[in-house]
Amino acid sequence: MLFNEEFESLPREVLQALQLKRLEQVISRVYHTVGFYKKSFSEAGVSPGDIKSLDDIRRLPFITKQDLRDNYPFGLFTVPMSNIVRLHASSGTTGKSTVVGYTKRDIETWAELMARSLVAAGLTKNDIIHNAYGYGLFTGGLGVHYGAERLGASVIPMSGGNTKKQIMILQDFGPTAICCTPSYLLYLAKKGEEMGIDMRSLRLRVGILGAEPWSEKMRQEIEDKLGIMALDIYGLSEVMGPGVAMECADGRHGLHIFEDHFIVEIIDPKTGEVLPYGQEGELVFTTLTKEAFPLIRYRTRDISRLMVEPCKCGRTYAKMARVSGRSDDMLIIRGVNVFPSQIESVFVGIEGLEPHYQLVVDRQGALDTLEVRIEVSEDAFSDEIRTLQKMERRIAKDIKDYLGVTANVKLVEPNTLKRFEGKAQRVIDKRDIQERR
Amino acid sequence: MQVEQISVFLENKPGGLSYVTKVLKDANINIRALSLADTSDFGILRLIVDKVDSAKGVLKENGFTVGRTTVIAVEVPDHPGGLHSILDLLAKEGVNVEYMYAFVERSGENAVIIFRFDSVEKAIDVLLKNGFTVLPGEKVYGI
Numbered sequence: 001m002l003f004n005e006e007f008e009s010l011p012r013e014v015l016q017a018l019q020l021k022r023l024e025q026v027i028s029r030v031y032h033t034v035g036f037y038k039k040s041f042s043e044a045g046v047s048p049g050d051i052k053s054l055d056d057i058r059r060l061p062f063i064t065k066q067d068l069r070d071n072y073p074f075g076l077f078t079v080p081m082s083n084i085v086r087l088h089a090s091s092g093t094t095g096k097s098t099v100v101g102y103t104k105r106d107i108e109t110w111a112e113l114m115a116r117s118l119v120a121a122g123l124t125k126n127d128i129i130h131n132a133y134g135y136g137l138f139t140g141g142l143g144v145h146y147g148a149e150r151l152g153a154s155v156i157p158m159s160g161g162n163t164k165k166q167i168m169i170l171q172d173f174g175p176t177a178i179c180c181t182p183s184y185l186l187y188l189a190k191k192g193e194e195m196g197i198d199m200r201s202l203r204l205r206v207g208i209l210g211a212e213p214w215s216e217k218m219r220q221e222i223e224d225k226l227g228i229m230a231l232d233i234y235g236l237s238e239v240m241g242p243g244v245a246m247e248c249a250d251g252r253h254g255l256h257i258f259e260d261h262f263i264v265e266i267i268d269p270k271t272g273e274v275l276p277y278g279q280e281g282e283l284v285f286t287t288l289t290k291e292a293f294p295l296i297r298y299r300t301r302d303i304s305r306l307m308v309e310p311c312k313c314g315r316t317y318a319k320m321a322r323v324s325g326r327s328d329d330m331l332i333i334r335g336v337n338v339f340p341s342q343i344e345s346v347f348v349g350i351e352g353l354e355p356h357y358q359l360v361v362d363r364q365g366a367l368d369t370l371e372v373r374i375e376v377s378e379d380a381f382s383d384e385i386r387t388l389q390k391m392e393r394r395i396a397k398d399i400k401d402y403l404g405v406t407a408n409v410k411l412v413e414p415n416t417l418k419r420f421e422g423k424a425q426r427v428i429d430k431r432d433i434q435e436r437r
Numbered sequence: 438m439q440v441e442q443i444s445v446f447l448e449n450k451p452g453g454l455s456y457v458t459k460v461l462k463d464a465n466i467n468i469r470a471l472s473l474a475d476t477s478d479f480g481i482l483r484l485i486v487d488k489v490d491s492a493k494g495v496l497k498e499n500g501f502t503v504g505r506t507t508v509i510a511v512e513v514p515d516h517p518g519g520l521h522s523i524l525d526l527l528a529k530e531g532v533n534v535e536y537m538y539a540f541v542e543r544s545g546e547n548a549v550i551i552f553r554f555d556s557v558e559k560a561i562d563v564l565l566k567n568g569f570t571v572l573p574g575e576k577v578y579g580i
Contacts, residue, residue: 376446376502383444383481383506383553384535385474410478413448415500 003119003151004112007260008315012308015316019263020054022288027051027060030294033078036071037296057263057286058274062297065098068238073099079292089137090237090337100139100237101292107146109289110240113258114147117246120256120313121206121231123177125152130175130204132184133211134160139241140211140335144179147243153177160184167192174203179242181335182207182214182222182230186366189225200227206249208233210242212332212368213323232322238298239285245320251311254319261289264318265297266306269327280305282327283320301328329427331361333368336405340426343372343407346398350391353380356414362430370407372399375414438561439507440551440574441489445482446502449475457482457496464488464495469578470551472538483538485510485551487578507557510540510577512547512570520550523569530563532556544572 002008010018028048030037041047044061051057068076077084084101102110123129129148133140141159148155156175158166166188169175178185185207192199204226210233222230234255235242244262245255257264265274266281275281283300287293303325308318331338340359347353356375361368372395382388392409399407447453454473461468470485486492489505496503513519527534533555540549549572554560564571 378497378502378504381444381446381502381504383442383483383504385476385481388446388479388481389476411446412479413446413453413500414502 001119001122001124002314003116008116008258008317010260010316012316015259016054018260019288022260023054023057023263023286024048024051026286026288026290026294027296029078030296034076036067036076054263057265057297060297062272062284062299063295064299065238065301068098072097074101076295077101077292078294079103084292086142088139088142088237088241097137098238103291106240106291106293109261110143110243111146111150113240113261114143114243115150116258117233117243118147118151118153118177118208120246120248120315121177121208122229122249123151123153123206127177128154128156128173128175128203130156130158130166130170130173130178132158132160132166132178132180132188133242134335139235139237140179143235143241143243144208163188163191164195167195167197170202170204171197176203177206177208178204178228179208179233181212182209182218183212183334183363183366183368185209185222185230186218186225189222190366193225199225202226204228206231208246210234211335213325215322234320234323236300236302238295239287239300240290244285248311248313248315250313251319253311254307254321256311256313256315256317256319259317262287264306264320266304267299269299269301269303277306277308277318280321280324283323301326301330303327331359331370331427331429333361333370333405336403338370338403338405342403343399346402347374347395350380350395350398353377353391353395358426358428360428360430368431370405372396372407372409373412374409376411377414438509438571438573439557440485440510440572440577442506442508442551442553443484443486443489443492443496444504444506445484445496446504447480447482449478449480453480454482456499457501460495460499460501461486461492464491466492466495469542470538470540470549472536472551474536483536485540485577489578506553508551508553509557509560509564510572511550511552511564512544512572513550515543515546515548519548523550523564526563526567527554527560530559532560532563540577544576549577 031048040061046059083103085104086102089097089099131144133144135141145155189199205228207228207230219230232247233242234245245257247255263286265284267274267284269282283302283304285298287295302323304320304323306318358373360371396407396409467487472483474481493503535553537552
């Protein structure tokens with residue numbers, strides 16, 4: 001089933017012609033309305049008139065998360081605030097988050113793409129959708145919500161947390177689909193089992209899971225424990241939110257990218273060179289239809305590869321493989337984006353602590369855990385246990401307040417954290433989720 | 438009237454404590470009294486040694502986080518109720534004991550207890566006024 005049969009199954013030549021027409025329009029628009037683009041295009045020696053084919057996109061410069069931060073909060077919007085109907089922001093410390101705006105039409109486009117995603121997962125207006133993505137600045141909750149309403153399905157705006165209530169609603173309301181992070185679904189399954197509930201007997205039949213890296217092994221586990229089909233959804237707030245790409249229930253091999261609204265490229269993260277289909281590299285997105293906050297060649301830092309083999313579902317879009325990692329040091333912990341530098345900025349504010357630290361990320365059962373190991377300096381040391389414990393608790397609280405992740409803070413002896421070539425190994429990720437297919 | 442105590446941060450792992458004692462042994466430093474306070478993750482080793490400065494120096498050189506705290510050594514009558522007489526007095530005077538530990542050796546007829554108080558000056562004052570003996574550092578390091 002396709003939600004928008006006309007666009008989702010366009011012959012590729014027609015699709016590409018549509019992409020080119022939309023690309024020309026958006027390039028011209030950003031060039032003339034946003035100082036940043038005019039400057040960066042000029043520096044690269046390109047003007048809108050030079051873009052005559054889809055391959056010409058390679059002549060345009062990339063835009064990075066740092067550029068977004070430099071233009072915080074609204075510097076890259078192409079419409080006045082009076083035309084913006086919604087703001088979202090990516091996770092991160094104040095001032096370091098990236099803010100995205102949507103016009104009324106952007107919200108409609110997003111709802112359509114999300115509805116397409118739900119249909120790709122085999123859902124119809126007769127389904128009841130339990131939406132456990134967080135509602136708020138994060139795009140997950142409202143993104144899925146509007147898509148579900150657009151489809152005409154019944155949506156339960158559950159948001160995150162409150163696991164016991166989630167399980168009660170799963171039992172009592174009988175949703176047929178659930179949207180959340182894969183690790184949270186495993187956590188729900190475990191809690192349900194502990195409460196003596198047969199999670200396979202629920203009416204759930206589909207899980208639409210994303211916002212963090214996961215693996216085929218986790219998919220198997222989720223499907224076994226809950227007796228559902230688990231599908232991968234991709235999106236990021238900068239580009240739109242959930243619904244940029246979706247795995248279809250028919251193919252279950254890669255995620256269809258809604259190419260009538262986005263151009264996707266894979267590049268070598270080191271050189272920036274565009275790589276051919278099939279090769280692994282960093283995903284780069286250009287938005288074709290967004291009004292308020294178009295992005296031209298946005299470097300996502302997500303590592304994947306592209307496939308164009310026809311799919312039995314009938315969609316003609318290219319597919320991306322499940323994201324296998326990052327080309328920067330960003331960690332995704334329980335769905336929250338965390339940069340080690342943000343954690344560091346938390347202890348810089350605490351007197352006497354030296355920035356010798358290490359982050360250990362692991363997965364216990366279904367949930368990610370973050371351990372922050374910090375070397376105790378002489379200035380921070382006390383001969384009283386309670387003073388040191390108070391410091392541990394304070395750091396943990398600050399990390400929770402600023403970043404929204406729960407950390408287990410552990411003080412360690414100086415010089416115990418491994419250093420390579422003088423540079424500390426800041427992050428140890430023990431989660432075995434970066435496996436390649 | 439005050440005694441210098443060295444404190445060392447230790448992670449809770451095998452060999453941590455023995456490395457401290459090795460460093461002190463190699464520097465020919467004698468441990469006079471010690472206590473170990475611990476949590477599930479880490480511990481704090483508190484030491485009274487015969488050579489405070491060199492002990493602190495060698496431990497730092499060997500990568501430990503070392504602190505220095507002022508504590509008080511008090512002679513306690515070595516009979517039932519001896520310690521209680523001191524604690525009872527301090528409680529009545531509103532002096533709080535942060536921690537305490539005992540010396541193995543005696544000072545004459547008396548036991549020796551190391552105290553860490555929230556207010557050191559007041560504690561010394563109260564103890565002396567009530568006839569207790571507070572030992573000076575030089576005497577304690579050599580007991």
